[in-house]
Amino acid sequence: MYTLNDVDWKHVVILFGTPALALVGFATVPLRTATFWWAVAYYFFTGLGITAGYHRYWAHRSYDATRVWQVILMAAGTGAVEGTVKWWSRGHRIHHRFTDTEKDPYNAKRGFLWSHIGWMIIKQKKNATVDISDLSSDPLVAFQHKYYLPLAVFMAFIFPTLVAGFGWNDWAGGFFFAGVARLVFVHHATFCVNSLAHYLGEFTFDDRRTPKDHFLTALVTLGEGYHNFHHEFPADYRNAIKFWQYDPTKWTIWFASLVGLTYNLKMFPANEIEKGRIHMMQKKLDDIKKTLDYGVPVEELPVLTFSQVKERISETGKQLLIISGVVYDVSKFMDDHPGGKGFLRAAVGRDVTASFNGGVYDHANAARNLMSSMRYARLEGLVPEASVSRED
Numbered sequence: 001m002y003t004l005n006d007v008d009w010k011h012v013v014i015l016f017g018t019p020a021l022a023l024v025g026f027a028t029v030p031l032r033t034a035t036f037w038w039a040v041a042y043y044f045f046t047g048l049g050i051t052a053g054y055h056r057y058w059a060h061r062s063y064d065a066t067r068v069w070q071v072i073l074m075a076a077g078t079g080a081v082e083g084t085v086k087w088w089s090r091g092h093r094i095h096h097r098f099t100d101t102e103k104d105p106y107n108a109k110r111g112f113l114w115s116h117i118g119w120m121i122i123k124q125k126k127n128a129t130v131d132i133s134d135l136s137s138d139p140l141v142a143f144q145h146k147y148y149l150p151l152a153v154f155m156a157f158i159f160p161t162l163v164a165g166f167g168w169n170d171w172a173g174g175f176f177f178a179g180v181a182r183l184v185f186v187h188h189a190t191f192c193v194n195s196l197a198h199y200l201g202e203f204t205f206d207d208r209r210t211p212k213d214h215f216l217t218a219l220v221t222l223g224e225g226y227h228n229f230h231h232e233f234p235a236d237y238r239n240a241i242k243f244w245q246y247d248p249t250k251w252t253i254w255f256a257s258l259v260g261l262t263y264n265l266k267m268f269p270a271n272e273i274e275k276g277r278i279h280m281m282q283k284k285l286d287d288i289k290k291t292l293d294y295g296v297p298v299e300e301l302p303v304l305t306f307s308q309v310k311e312r313i314s315e316t317g318k319q320l321l322i323i324s325g326v327v328y329d330v331s332k333f334m335d336d337h338p339g340g341k342g343f344l345r346a347a348v349g350r351d352v353t354a355s356f357n358g359g360v361y362d363h364a365n366a367a368r369n370l371m372s373s374m375r376y377a378r379l380e381g382l383v384p385e386a387s388v389s390r391e392d
């Protein structure tokens with residue numbers, strides 16, 4: 001069990017204080033239309049700071065960006081109050097490297113609540129290492145890390161308040177709605193990437209770990225919901241690869257590339273992505289196949305020579321015939337053969353490969369599937385000429 005000493009009080013104040021404050025706002029301040037739309041816009045701006053900035057740029061380096069773009073996204077991401085780029089990216093790289101294990105800070109195996117918010121409330125030991133040398137040596141990242149608190153307070157609360165205050169004289173609304181309530185929404189939306197995206201949806205590319213693909217998660221996370229894809233191809237600047245899938249983070253990065261703010265957008269080769277997809281399709285097929293009776297595998301059949309086959313027929317009365325080196329027992333099939341009893345009876349004790357494959361009738365798939373359940377033995381050695389069916 002956890003004790004009070006395990007609780008990270010700084011995070012508790014941020015994570016529970018803001019929703020409480022937002023409720024105070026909803027109870028006491030009227031929500032004006034302009035402020036509502038400003039809050040929505042600021043929600044997208046700060047949310048994209050996390051998804052396009054913290055996540056796809058700094059944590060994964062899935063594209064390159066000019067300093068201007070970095071500053072814009074850093075300002076935006078700072079307003080989402082999810083810690084510094086350095087802290088966030090480190091934890092996130094650990095999450096990818098140690099997904100679903102003890103070392104994964106948001107280990108989905110510890111439950112939905114843990115991966116959503118619990119991991120921030122209970123202090124954790126730093127027991128995993130990951131390379132963040134690129135971040136440590138970046139002056140912009142270092143600047144944000146050093147002045148984080150005043151920067152975060154400004155971007156999260158003061159700036160949205162100033163805009164609504166100077167813009168349309170709604171100071172309180174700007175603070176409570178575009179500042180506080182908006183922050184609560186951004187928090188829980190992005191937290192869903194760690195919780196919901198590891199619980200809801202499809203294993204499109206791999207089912208060995210928890211990340212899943214789902215449209216609903218994408219909808220609340222600005223496109224981060226194609227999370228199975230993302231864990232397979234984390235260096236890809238996209239999370240959704242189909243044009244009709246919802247990934248505004250990808251669209252933002254792509255539009256920025258049109259004016260040169262971003263460049264070298266990385267994409268995993270389509271050929272490899274497709275391999276992943278069919279791997280999972282194959283796996284599903286194999287699972288279905290396991291529920292069906294395909295008879296004894298050929299390698300596991302006992303081996304008989306042609307004269308032994310003949311002996312079996314006379315000793316046991318079994319009606320055996322040979323097709324492509326395999327001996328089939330058609331005793332129970334005589335009455336049901338769509339081609340009639342006569343042909344089968346005449347085939348007993350003979351190699352009827354040619355007749356079966358077109359000499360008499362070129363059998364459909366149905367026949368080939370069905371006969372697998374009639375396998376009796378593997379044939380060794382030759383069949384005398386007189387017992388082999390002809391092409392005609």
Ligand code: HEM
Pocket residue numbers: 328330337338339340343344347352355356360361362363364365366367368370371374
């Ligand atoms: C294990 C052995 C065999 C199995 C499991 C089998 C099974 C079947 C099945 C399921 C069909 C229905 C159509 C199709 O699936 O193609 C069929 C049709 C037929 N079979 Fe066989 N067959 C066997 C051996 C033979 C042999 C040895 C002959 C002839 C020498 C033969 C002659 C025919 C003919 C002529 C038809 C056509 C019936 C029609 O559509 O009018 N079959 N067989």
Ligand SMILES: [Fe+2]
Pocket residue numbers: 095193194198211227231
């Ligand atoms: Fe994840």
Ligand SMILES: [Fe+2]
Pocket residue numbers: 055059060092096230234
């Ligand atoms: Fe990631």
